[in-house]
Amino acid sequence: MNYHFSRLMSRQSDSVEKLLKNTNDPSLIPFSAGNPAPEAFPVAELAALCGRIFAEQPVAALQYNLSSGYPALRDTVKRWVRERCGVGGVEDEVLITTGSQQGMILTARALCDPGDVVLCEEYTFLGALNSFRSCGADTVGVAMEPDGMSIPDLERKLKAHPNARFLYTIPNFQNPTGVTLSAEKRREVYRLACRYGIVILEDDPYGELRFCGEPLPPIKTLDEEGRVIYCGSFSKVVAPGLRVAYAVANRELVTRMSRDKAGDDVHTSALPQILCHRLITETDFAAHLTGLKQVYRRKARLMMNCLDREAVPSGISYLPIDGGMFLWCTLPEGAGMLDYCARLAADAHVAVVPGSAFAADEGAPCRSFRMNFSTPSDEDIVRGCEQLGVFTRKYLGR
Numbered sequence: 112m113n114y115h116f117s118r119l120m121s122r123q124s125d126s127v128e129k130l131l132k133n134t135n136d137p138s139l140i141p142f143s144a145g146n147p148a149p150e151a152f153p154v155a156e157l158a159a160l161c162g163r164i165f166a167e168q169p170v171a172a173l174q175y176n177l178s179s180g181y182p183a184l185r186d187t188v189k190r191w192v193r194e195r196c197g198v199g200g201v202e203d204e205v206l207i208t209t210g211s212q213q214g215m216i217l218t219a220r221a222l223c224d225p226g227d228v229v230l231c232e233e234y235t236f237l238g239a240l241n242s243f244r245s246c247g248a249d250t251v252g253v254a255m256e257p258d259g260m261s262i263p264d265l266e267r268k269l270k271a272h273p274n275a276r277f278l279y280t281i282p283n284f285q286n287p288t289g290v291t292l293s294a295e296k297r298r299e300v301y302r303l304a305c306r307y308g309i310v311i312l313e314d315d316p317y318g319e320l321r322f323c324g325e326p327l328p329p330i331k332t333l334d335e336e337g338r339v340i341y342c343g344s345f346s347k348v349v350a351p352g353l354r355v356a357y358a359v360a361n362r363e364l365v366t367r368m369s370r371d372k373a374g375d376d377v378h379t380s381a382l383p384q385i386l387c388h389r390l391i392t393e394t395d396f397a398a399h400l401t402g403l404k405q406v407y408r409r410k411a412r413l414m415m416n417c418l419d420r421e422a423v424p425s426g427i428s429y430l431p432i433d434g435g436m437f438l439w440c441t442l443p444e445g446a447g448m449l450d451y452c453a454r455l456a457a458d459a460h461v462a463v464v465p466g467s468a469f470a471a472d473e474g475a476p477c478r479s480f481r482m483n484f485s486t487p488s489d490e491d492i493v494r495g496c497e498q499l500g501v502f503t504r505k506y507l508g509r
């Protein structure tokens with residue numbers, strides 16, 4: 112059969128699939144995954160709640176529900192984000208989404224026509240890039256610095272692209288770089304968005320995974336005019352398989368996005384929504400979060416210590432982090448990152464993700480790669496870093 116693929120689908124290339132070829136090979140040590148630590152899932156609490164839900168409210172869990180979300184969860188999220196980080200004003204509403212991935216595509220569909228531009232950090236979450244591109248938008252990267260995007264470069268890109276419809280940013284422990292946008296830059300980003308009249312999509316799945324230092328207020332807390340869509344997710348703090356996330360945005364936007372979502376999946380599955388609601392309201396969720404942070408702190412420090420010992424002396428550098436799930440490593444000048452990553456997998460059996468997979472500007476030169484510390488066991492972290500170290504010393508001849 113010779114299929115006629117739509118113009119939008121024809122825009123998709125297989126270049127990223129090729130880059131990610133090695134990342135799912137079970138024979139490799141998985142530093143490439145983007146998965147939360149499996150040992151931190153609240154399995155016992157979820158199992159007990161499931162039993163209670165089917166005993167007490169089976170119809171609510173099994174019947175069709177509202178597109179905007181299970182009302183009790185929307186209320187719980189509204190309270191939770193306000194108490195936790197001051198997000199949500201009188202004009203805002205909560206939309207429950209099927210993963211924050213759905214928040215990305217609903218935003219792009221609401222705001223972009225084909226050929227419009229979405230500005231993002233120069234390396235960013237691949238799922239978001241795919242969503243924006245699948246709506247026909249072009250993605251344009253803003254240069255990154257250790258404290259978040261470059262403000263002069265953001266202004267240059269805003270001037271150069273008057274058809275930029277929104278700025279997508281991951282302010283906390285950015286995927287893939289681990290970088291956190293400083294408080295001062297958050298204010299600057301908001302000021303420029305106002306001056307150039309664009310929306311900000313603030314994607315914050317990692318804010319709760321801060322294991323060191325003080326949290327910074329989300330950009331959304333500066334918002335007085337419905338300019339910021341704040342997306343959060345239960346994927347990293349509970350479990351990604353539940354597919355429950357939320358967007359907090361101006362009521363008008365939420366109404367439009369909810370209508371659009373209805374055509375997509377009618378509603379996010381009710382059972383996981385009720386689970387998230389009851390997990391927050393009936394269990395010691397704060398204690399769960401504290402335990403989660405301990406796991407992430409231990410694993411992140413273990414990987415950073417191993418890299419300091421095994422890879423930094425060979426010339427690899429990385430950005431230290433205070434939270435999240437990722438380390439962004441950079442090879443010395445002159446090294447071929449794609450060849451390094453391919454041979455690291457083939458010769459040393461360690462999978463990492465080439466940085467170019469995350470590039471907003473496809474084809475931009477890149478010497479970095481992403482490592483994940485939440486998925487592998489402690490033993491795999493130690494063994495994988497040793498193998499990476501031996502390989503790197505040979506590869507870089509140091």
Ligand SMILES: Cc1ncc(COP(=O)(O)O)c(C=O)c1O
Binds near residue numbers: 286
């Ligand atoms: C920055 C970022 N946003 C969103 C997501 C998707 O999360 P969800 O499982 O809620 O769709 C991820 C997943 O890795 C991510 O890294």
